[in-house]
Amino acid sequence: MIDADAGKSKTESDTQLPFEFEVSVQIIDRPRRFLTFESRNTFTNALTGDKLTRQLESQVSNKRRKIYHEHGNLLNFFTNPSEAVKKTIKKNLEKSKLGPSSDKDKVSKLADDVSKVKISKPAPVKKPATVSKPKQKINLDLELKKKNEKPNLSFVVIGHVDSGKSTMTGRLLYDLNIVDSKTLHKLTKESESIGKASFSLAWIMDQTSEERNRGITVDICQTQFETKQSSFTIIDSPGHKDYVPQMINGVTQADLAIAIIDASSFESGFIADGQTKEHLTIAKSLGIEKCILLINKMDVVGWSKDRYDEIKGQLTEFLTDELKYVKDDLIFLPASGYLGDNIVKKSKNLPWYSGSSLIELLESENKSVNHKIDKKSPFVMTINDVMESSKNDELTVSGRINSGLIQPGESISISPSQQTALIHSITITKSNVGSSLVKNEAQKLAIEGEFVELKLKKLDNWENIKVGDLCSLANNPIKPCNKFSCELQCFELTRLLLIGTPFVMFRNNISIPARLSSIELVNGKKNKKKHLRSNTVSTVTIEILERDMPLLTFGENKKLGRVVIRKDGFTVAAGKILDLLHE
Amino acid sequence: MKLISQEFEKDKSGKITLVAQDKDDLWTLYNLISKDDEITLRTQRNIKKKSTNSAASATTIRKTIKLTLNVESNEFLPSDESMRIKGRTTEQNDDVPLGSYHTAEIQFDEKFTLHKDNWDEQYLKLVSDSCSIEAKAELGAVVLEEGVAHVCLITDSMTVLRAKVEKSIPRKRRGDSSGHDKAMDKFLSMCVDSCLRHLNVDHLKAILIVSPGFTAKLLLDKIMARAVTDGNKTLLQSKSKFVIAGSSTGYLQGLEEALKSPELKKQLSDTKFQQHVALFDEFTKYLNDDEGKAWYGEAEVEKAVMELQGAVKVLMITDTLFKTDDIQKRKHFIELGDKVKEDGGEVVIFSSLHDSGEQLNQLTGIAVILNYPVPNLDESDDEDD
Structure with a gap:
């Protein structure tokens, strides 16, 4: 009976688009179908309770989705029945023995209820993202102007192990009076007690017992401070070969690199697998165009100009020839981090050097950098740290804003877990020059380049949020994927890069195992081989193993669109993400 | 694995009775058992008992029975440490009709008999290797x-x-x-x-x-x-x-x-595992040096084995290549191996459940290290372009 009707009405509704689905669902219109998946008993029982009605409603919509997937076109009939069909079916229903007759009223009531259920599209199961307005209305231009009065410059301190990175950083903070003499005195006493007196300055940055006992930095340490004119973020990074991943994390958050070169043992960092070379290569590959080369430990080499010139010559050659740095973007500076010469105070021991001290250089660099903010660029932030939280739906995360701007009260989406959260507050932790106090300032607005802490509320589950996740506005979520095409520059290799061989891929502050899944072009030519040789430029497809990752192309974001590849402890290649290959 | 008995005919067909003892054996069996083999083993099956009178309820009981299956496929799950065989029964039984489908799991310490129409060398090597009494290193x-x-x-x-x-x-x-x-x-x-x-x-x-x-x-x-x-x-x-x-x-x-x-x-x-890692590393090193001492790909390898006598030092091949339903192909790989051995080379079979084997798989699954450099082994390929 019904089948005959179906055939008829199908021709009538053929003109409809298959996706026109936003119509009322009328359960009464198709009792047979229902009774096939719901036993008659439960069906009639359902009619006797309101609670159950709701249950049924959801079952209806679930089943509905399924049916839609399986029988796409057929459903047009059921969704938009013509008046004639409706009538026939109603008649049929009255004839049918569905339920006791006293329940008939309920049946029709249920039909009305169910008819209110609207199904827009079969796909989205997830609740739609709620976009909330900022808490406070602010004058955007005014706030931006205020921010730009003291622009923030982020710099990372890199270099070979034991070249004095942490000591130089400690010296800078101490001479700017951000670390008071009481703290340093305490550190000096502690370091003397285990026979490492010369480490006292480094211990300002090296906090953990592991770092202090071994005398090396393990993880990056970031500090923000303000001088009269500008604001800085300093990131101290580890130099040891095993901790290059952490150093890469530091570089991705910086605008400028300070490479510390040990004047007394320059060569050990400059041989084939020394970290002076590796660090500089990584910095360039991750888009750091400007570099201060601080020739450290000048006191050890007797403040010798000859030594300084020799190192400068070798470095310039390497940086301009091999890494293609522009000569004007390289600034050389002789200094002593341990004694403080040319860090904040000008050195009296280096009469042959007429340039500026480090802090003066940083001030002028900060001014010369273009801090203009594009108000329209989309908000993206990488989570760099997650503070454990006691409440399940609250969390404080910190990170650097990669692009755009954000205000408290706005809601964000966090990828790859695809959770949404409300920003309760935004703070920036800073120290001022001349004071050892650490301030925690609440912000009305945070912009690209700033290091912020976001207090999040209304999360589903904070435990799914990990370092390396990307935040974006809730109405602009970033879809994670696990395959992308990439322009890859191979460096000097000791083993070929083979298809299928796993390596570790670094993107911003996250590292993840990945492998080449195909090689399309090598040096611009079509490729048939399954391997890449040293110093080639190729277009490849990279597959991320283990999980999906939120990715942006190089076109979308100059920093997040870059990757570095390491294998067996060597940096083997760097690349730009060209295209995401969603499955 | 324990070998209980073996019986072979002149045409290389025959049967072997084995007992699996650990999960390594399961992997061996996965590679050993192929389509159209016959396996006799004790297995469990749900059997419907028709009660004599009422047609209403047929009770199902789980019964351990001995079945002989004609293998259609098998699968191995490393995470579960189980190996399943799917096939159709070839013998009539009181409970199970002829030709009914059954999926059996290989049990540890339970003997079973495997019949093959053609026990080639590779199969026999698998059996003898896994039955050797040398302590397995874990x-x-x-x-x-x-x-x-x-x-x-x-x-x-x-x-x-x-x-x-x-x-x-x-x-x-x-x-x-x-x-x-x-x-x-x-x-x-x-x-x-x-x-x-x-x-x-x-x-x-x-x-x-x-x-x-x-x-x-x-x-x-x-x-x-x-x-x-x-x-x-x-x-x-x-x-x-x-x-x-x-x-x-x-x-x-x-x-x-x-x-x-x-x-x-x-x-x-x-340990075998370490040897394979070292060997694959040696291979990639030669490949990087680009002296023509290392080659991968079926065509290249075949050329090296068949045309250059005694050139091959090591032939590396993954077990995935042997695990094929195409008997001709399998035969071909065995011939390649035999030729290498004949000429004084070594044949190493990589397990694809190790990372080194998986990597070799991605590089076509077959590769050679040569005793001396042979450049342009792939030349004929280039001409195809």
Whole structure:
């Protein structure tokens, strides 16, 4: 009976688009179908309770989705029945023995209820993202102007192990009076007690017992401070070969690199697998165009100009020839981090050097950098740290804003877990020059380049949020994927890069195992081989193993669109993400 | 594996009765059993008992019966450590009609008989290798870095990831690193728990702890401290079994990296797994040197084996290539192997359940290292372009 009707009405509704689905669902219109998946008993029982009605409603919509997937076109009939069909079916229903007759009223009531259920599209199961307005209305231009009065410059301190990175950083903070003499005195006493007196300055940055006992930095340490004119973020990074991943994390958050070169043992960092070379290569590959080369430990080499010139010559050659740095973007500076010469105070021991001290250089660099903010660029932030939280739906995360701007009260989406959260507050932790106090300032607005802490509320589950996740506005979520095409520059290799061989891929502050899944072009030519040789430029497809990752192309974001590849402890290649290959 | 009996006819057909003993054997069987073999084994099956009178309820009982199956397919799940065979019965039975489908799982310590129409050398080698009485080396390994650890078990033919420990560790901050230290301590405790749960120290030949920096040392200290507090004597006595090694990463690939290091090479040189890693590394090294001593790809390898007598030093091939329904192809690979051996070369079969085998698989699954450089082995291929 019904089948005959179906055939008829199908021709009538053929003109409809298959996706026109936003119509009322009328359960009464198709009792047979229902009774096939719901036993008659439960069906009639359902009619006797309101609670159950709701249950049924959801079952209806679930089943509905399924049916839609399986029988796409057929459903047009059921969704938009013509008046004639409706009538026939109603008649049929009255004839049918569905339920006791006293329940008939309920049946029709249920039909009305169910008819209110609207199904827009079969796909989205997830609740739609709620976009909330900022808490406070602010004058955007005014706030931006205020921010730009003291622009923030982020710099990372890199270099070979034991070249004095942490000591130089400690010296800078101490001479700017951000670390008071009481703290340093305490550190000096502690370091003397285990026979490492010369480490006292480094211990300002090296906090953990592991770092202090071994005398090396393990993880990056970031500090923000303000001088009269500008604001800085300093990131101290580890130099040891095993901790290059952490150093890469530091570089991705910086605008400028300070490479510390040990004047007394320059060569050990400059041989084939020394970290002076590796660090500089990584910095360039991750888009750091400007570099201060601080020739450290000048006191050890007797403040010798000859030594300084020799190192400068070798470095310039390497940086301009091999890494293609522009000569004007390289600034050389002789200094002593341990004694403080040319860090904040000008050195009296280096009469042959007429340039500026480090802090003066940083001030002028900060001014010369273009801090203009594009108000329209989309908000993206990488989570760099997650503070454990006691409440399940609250969390404080910190990170650097990669692009755009954000205000408290706005809601964000966090990828790859695809959770949404409300920003309760935004703070920036800073120290001022001349004071050892650490301030925690609440912000009305945070912009690209700033290091912020976001207090999040209304999360589903904070435990799914990990370092390396990307935040974006809730109405602009970033879809994670696990395959992308990439322009890859191979460096000097000791083993070929083979298809299928796993390596570790670094993107911003996250590292993840990945492998080449195909090689399309090598040096611009079509490729048939399954391997890449040293110093080639190729277009490849990279597959991320283990999980999906939120990715942006190089076109979308100059920093997040870059990757570095390491294998067996060597940096083997760097690349730009060209295209995401969603499955 | 235990060999109970074997019987072969002149035409190479015949049957073998075997008993599987460990999960390595299951992998061997996976590679041994192919389509259209016949297997006789005891298995469980749900059997409907028709009661004589009422047609209403037919009771189902689970019964252990002996069946002979004509194999259609088999699958192996390393994580479950199980091997299933799907096929149709070839003998009539009181309970099971002829030609009904059945899926059987190979049980440990249960004998079964396998009949093949053609027992080629490769099959026989599989059997004899897995039945050799040489003690099988099983290693435990923990690969970790701050915040992530992988606990795995390594046997001759497979690497099994038993557990992955993950914990996000807050960064240190200037002036306060207590959050970092606390989380790190918790993370290491989790790793110790996981190791003790998943690795049976008593049975393992050695346990590798691999990490960048000092994390491996910290974990070992923690394990030993735990042994003391728990009074775990066996663990304390096995201290010498733990080996610490360095790598650049805490992901699984760090394991292979560590195995290439000279110290471990020496210590583990008698394990098959280590030999394969070293061999594959040697291959990639030659490939990088680009002297024409290393080649991969079916066409290239065939050329090297068939046309250049005695040139092949090592033929590397994965078990995946043998696991094919195409008998001609399988035969061809066996011939290649025979030829290499005849000419004084070595044939090494990689297990695709190890990382090295998986990598070789991605490179077409077959490769050679030559005794002397032969450039342009692929020349004819280039002309095709």
